[in-house]
Amino acid sequence: MSEIFVLTKRWPKKDPSLAGYRADGGYRSLEKALSMKPEEIVEQVKISNLRGRGGAGFPTGVKWTFLPKDVRPRYLCVNADESEPGTCKDRYVIEFDPHSLVEGIAITCYALDIHLAYIYIRGEFAKQARVLDQALAEARAAGLIGPKIAGRDFALEVHVARGAGAYICGEESALMESLEGKKGYPRFKPPFPAIVGLWGKPTIINNVETLANLPWIVEHGGAAFAALGAPKSGGTRLFCVSGNVKRPGIYEKPVHYNLKKLIVEDCGGPPSGLPVKAVIPGGSSSPVLRGDEIDVSMEFDALKAAGTMAGSGGVIVMDESVCMVRALSRIAMFYAEESCGQCTPCRQGTPWMEQILERLEHGEGTRADVELLEQLPGNIMGQTICALGDAAAMPVQSFVKKFKKEFLDHVEHRGCPLGDKAWGVYRETREALIGGIRQ
Amino acid sequence: MSHHDHAVAERAPQDVAELPKDRVSRFDAELPAIVGRYPPDHQEAAMLPALRLAQEIFDWLSPAVQKLVADRLGAPVLRAEEVATFYVMYHTHPVGRHVVEVCTNVSCALTGGFDIFEHLKARLGVENGGTTRDGRITLRQVECLGSCATAPAMLVDEEMHERLTPEAVDRILGGLK
Numbered sequence: 178m179s180e181i182f183v184l185t186k187r188w189p190k191k192d193p194s195l196a197g198y199r200a201d202g203g204y205r206s207l208e209k210a211l212s213m214k215p216e217e218i219v220e221q222v223k224i225s226n227l228r229g230r231g232g233a234g235f236p237t238g239v240k241w242t243f244l245p246k247d248v249r250p251r252y253l254c255v256n257a258d259e260s261e262p263g264t265c266k267d268r269y270v271i272e273f274d275p276h277s278l279v280e281g282i283a284i285t286c287y288a289l290d291i292h293l294a295y296i297y298i299r300g301e302f303a304k305q306a307r308v309l310d311q312a313l314a315e316a317r318a319a320g321l322i323g324p325k326i327a328g329r330d331f332a333l334e335v336h337v338a339r340g341a342g343a344y345i346c347g348e349e350s351a352l353m354e355s356l357e358g359k360k361g362y363p364r365f366k367p368p369f370p371a372i373v374g375l376w377g378k379p380t381i382i383n384n385v386e387t388l389a390n391l392p393w394i395v396e397h398g399g400a401a402f403a404a405l406g407a408p409k410s411g412g413t414r415l416f417c418v419s420g421n422v423k424r425p426g427i428y429e430k431p432v433h434y435n436l437k438k439l440i441v442e443d444c445g446g447p448p449s450g451l452p453v454k455a456v457i458p459g460g461s462s463s464p465v466l467r468g469d470e471i472d473v474s475m476e477f478d479a480l481k482a483a484g485t486m487a488g489s490g491g492v493i494v495m496d497e498s499v500c501m502v503r504a505l506s507r508i509a510m511f512y513a514e515e516s517c518g519q520c521t522p523c524r525q526g527t528p529w530m531e532q533i534l535e536r537l538e539h540g541e542g543t544r545a546d547v548e549l550l551e552q553l554p555g556n557i558m559g560q561t562i563c564a565l566g567d568a569a570a571m572p573v574q575s576f577v578k579k580f581k582k583e584f585l586d587h588v589e590h591r592g593c594p595l596g597d598k599a600w601g602v603y604r605e606t607r608e609a610l611i612g613g614i615r616q
Numbered sequence: 617m618s619h620h621d622h623a624v625a626e627r628a629p630q631d632v633a634e635l636p637k638d639r640v641s642r643f644d645a646e647l648p649a650i651v652g653r654y655p656p657d658h659q660e661a662a663m664l665p666a667l668r669l670a671q672e673i674f675d676w677l678s679p680a681v682q683k684l685v686a687d688r689l690g691a692p693v694l695r696a697e698e699v700a701t702f703y704v705m706y707h708t709h710p711v712g713r714h715v716v717e718v719c720t721n722v723s724c725a726l727t728g729g730f731d732i733f734e735h736l737k738a739r740l741g742v743e744n745g746g747t748t749r750d751g752r753i754t755l756r757q758v759e760c761l762g763s764c765a766t767a768p769a770m771l772v773d774e775e776m777h778e779r780l781t782p783e784a785v786d787r788i789l790g791g792l793k
Contacts, residue, residue, distance in 0.1 A: 262721045262760040293655075300668075300705045301761055303774040336653040341664050341703035344759065358663030359695070360702035376658055419723035419764035426765045461722060461760075491764065493722055507722055511759055517702075603727050609765045609779070616766060616779075 181405060183393045183413050184386065185429040185612035188273040193308060195315040198276035204321060206392035210284045211329050213395075218288035222391075224399030226411030228432075231256055231347070231384030232460065232489045234410075234477035241289060243371035244379045252375045253286055253294035254356065254382045257309075258340060258347035260299055261460035262511060263491025266415035266427055267385035269611055271298075271305040274389070275312035279335065281388035283316075283326060284395055286333050289381060293334050296385075297352050300341040309337050344515035348563045349382040351517070362519050363563035386415055407433035407476045415612075416475065420494040421447040421601065426610035432487075433476035440471065440494055447496035449602045455495045455580070459488025461508050462568035464575030485575070498601030500594075501580040502587050505572060506534035512569035523566040526557040530573050537584060538599070540592030547584045550577045628710075629680035632687065639673050640684065646673075647688055660691045663699050667706055676707040704758070705774075712747040712754040714792045716740075717771040720757050723764035728780075732768050733757055735782045739789060753792060 187201055198204070210218055223238030244251060255278070259267045270278055282294050298306050313335055316322045324332045343361045345351045351361035353375045374380020390412055394402045403411035416428045416439060423445030430439065436458060440446060447453060453468040458475065463486040466473075473479060477487045495504060513527040533550055536542040554570030561567070577584055586594050593599050609616040629635055646669055647662075654661040666685045667677060674681045677700045686696040700706045707715075718736060720729045740748050740755055747754040763769035766778035770785075777788055 259762050260760060263723055263764050264760075265762045265764045265766075268762050299762070300703070301771060301774070301776075304776065338653070339665065339668065341668065341699075342705035342758075343703050355664065356661065357658070358661040358689075358691070358699065360698050376655070417765055419767060420726040425767075457722075493726070493764070495726065499726065504722060504725075507720070507725055511721055514759060600725050600728075600730060607727070607779075611765065 181413065182429050183402075183405070184270065184274075184277070184389055184415060185427070187277070188269070188612035189614050191273065191614070193273060193275050193312065195276055195312070195319060198274070198280075203276055203392070204280055204327070206395040207280050207283050207287075207321065207327060210287055210395045211327055211331070215288045215290060218284065218395065221394060221399035222288070225390075225394045225402035226399075226406065226409055227387065227390055227394065227402065228410055228477060229384055230386035230414055230490065232261065232462075232486075234487060237383065237387055240371065240383075241381060243369065244289060244381065245372060248379050249290070250293065250378055251289060251291045252378060252380045253282065253289070253291045254349075254352060254370075254375060254380060255282060255294065255296040255385060255388060256347060256349065256352060256382055257296050257298035257302070257305075257385045258352060259302070259385070259489075260344040260347050261462065261489045261491055262508070263417060263419055263457060263460045263493040264489040265417045265419070266490060268302055268305050269427055270385050270389050270415075271302075271308055273612065275308050276316070277389045277392060278309075278385055279312055279316050279322070281391035282335055283322060283333060284391045285381070285383070285388055287326070287331060291381070292332050295336050295338045295356055295375075297338045297340060297346070297356055299346070300339050302339075306337055306339050313337065343517075344511075345517045345563070345565060348565065351563065352382065353380065360517075362517055363565075365562055406431055407474070407479075409478065410476050414490055416490045416492055418444050418492045418494065421449065421451075421453075421496040421499070421603070422494050423448045424608060424610050426616070427612050428610070429612060430475075433474040433479065436466075436473050436475050436492070437471045439475070439492065444494070447494065448607065449496050449498060451496040451498055451602075453494060454497045454499060455501060455504075457491070457493040457495075457572075459486045460491035461493070461511065462486070462564075462571055463488045464571050465579060467579050496601060498595070500538070500599035500601075501576055501583045502534060502538045503593065503595075503599040505576040506531065506538050508572050509534050509569070512565065516565060516569070520561040520566065522557045522560040523569065526553060526566070527569045529553065530569070534573075537587045538593055540587065540590070542588050544585065544588055547577065547581070547588065550584070628678040630678075631680050632684045635674065635680050635684060643670060643673050643684065644688070651689070660689050660695065662689055663691060663695060664703070667696065667700055671706060676710050710747075712751050714752060714773055715754045715756065715771075716789075717756045717758040717761075719759065719761045719763065719767070719769050721760040723760070724768040727767040729768035732770065732780050732782065732785060735785060736770075736789075739786070753789070
């Protein structure tokens with residue numbers, strides 16, 4: 178079977194304009210959607226088995242049905258906060274094909290009777306925010322969004338809202354707090370956003386990549402999308418491969434593509450020629466896999482069965498030259514920096530884990546420290562309002578479990594056995610392959 | 617905070633009346649377009665973009681600037697202060713004319729991100745968070761910038777530079793006045 182590209186088919190053309198998008202048949206799916214009943218679109222999305230691409234992998238169509246029937250207004254928040262280390266896909270959807278997102282938003286809003294949508298984009302993506310503003314201006318001028326979308330009696334306004342530097346705002350309730358003009362403190366759930374969301378109203382929050390699939394689903398039907406993937410998990414997804422590989426980049430593959438095949442065949446394996454030591458399969462929160470555990474499907478349920486998560490599709494590859502203590506200490510530093518400070522176990526536990534790991538890496542650690550690292554994450558997991566606590570705990574738990582000898586070696590050697598170059602061997606310039614485009 | 621920064625902070629404007637009138641006028645002229653993106657009964661929601669606009673105009677968010685933004689949005693000053701201090705992209709202390717922010721998270725570290733950071737510290741003669749003596753550049757180590765496949769990466773005044781080498785960094789620094 179030849180490869181089917183849902184999300185990246187237009188990327189190599191590098192023409193993000195409305196004219197270019199329309200020349201390739203763009204916005205025909207919106208026309209088709211507007212001729213359908215809203216509930217028919219929701220049904221097709223359910224049939225498609227589309228699951229959220231932001232990290233949780235929740236079925237999109239099911240999430241949509243959580244909206245209470247008689248409460249208005251409803252809002253759509255598009256999550257473009259893309260901050261999970263190892264994840265760099267939504268930015269390219271926006272850079273190379275912003276109208277696929279805008280069309281997906283318009284279809285979604287029509288299907289759910291939503292008339293106001295915000296694209297919450299991380300503050301660091303200044304260029305991507307400009308691209309979106311430009312695309313929205315084009316769509317507005319062409320009457321594709323505005324008081325009467327595509328000439329129909331349906332009003333839709335879409336705005337870009339930029340964040341200002343906070344990982345936590347990718348968490349959906351913190352995102353809404355931020356959008357309301359506050360610091361990003363996650364809210365208690367339940368109530369879930371579909372019931373009580375932005376400004377207390379029913380709100381659907383979907384990831385950029387999730388919504389960019391909508392035009393294809395409407396054009397080809399939910400069943401065709403479902404057929405691209407595995408049972409209960411349809412379509413393709415964007416895998417971001419980084420770290421020690423010859424060809425890092427963004428690869429659109431069926432959701433159940435094999436992780437080892439992606440790393441070894443598509444990305445060429447480590448440039449050093451050394452074996453793969455460890456792989457983080459779905460962004461830095463996902464439990465690490467040893468090199469001998471990567472012959473697995475990357476589908477959500479398959480990776481769950483393998484003891485980890487498909488998460489956001491951020492695959493980070495480390496070869497034998499990389500020190501696991503050093504890598505984990507950097508990951509721990511990230512969560513300590515990004516903990517919002519609302520819950521004590523996370524606020525206090527994340528810097529504690531970071532300090533223990535720094536001690537170990539610099540030869541000041543003890544066996545008791547390693548034992549502490551085995552126990553401590555369990556006292557954070559499930560004890561916090563949002564999933565950041567779990568996200569910080571899971572890497573620590575998995576790294577120590579799978580590479581325990583390396584942690585104990587740091588105690589015995591009173592330092593890193595791999596020496597000062599603990600980040601391993603790397604080559605300074607490598608070609609990235611972004612959706613078929615050489616960078 | 618260094619001694620020098622502290623001296624500057626003590627001279628920081630505390631009240632809106634101390635701010636340059638022309639800049640306040642510019643802020644007031646540009647604010648309505650931002651507030652207009654939110655429903656009329658939710659103007660406070662414009663806090664993040666309003667602080668960003670204020671930072672562009674006043675260079676950093678002094679107590680007086682925070683008061684200005686809160687006042688114009690009808691929000692408590694505390695709201696402006698907690699937002700300004702929560703998000704890392706807001707500067708609540710003076711910074712250099714340019715801000716250079718280097719990612720050292722895992723994907724960047726695996727491709728030389730820490731070496732880039734060390735190179736920048738040596739070139740500029742500053743530590744993390746420091747500003748060059750001439751006030752030209754502030755250097756910061758930051759978290760994942762979403763440039764993992766094209767690592768290592770840094771932001772210069774919010775514009776992304778990717779696949780960095782020490783030579784590329786030197787060229788970029790040379791272009792900053």
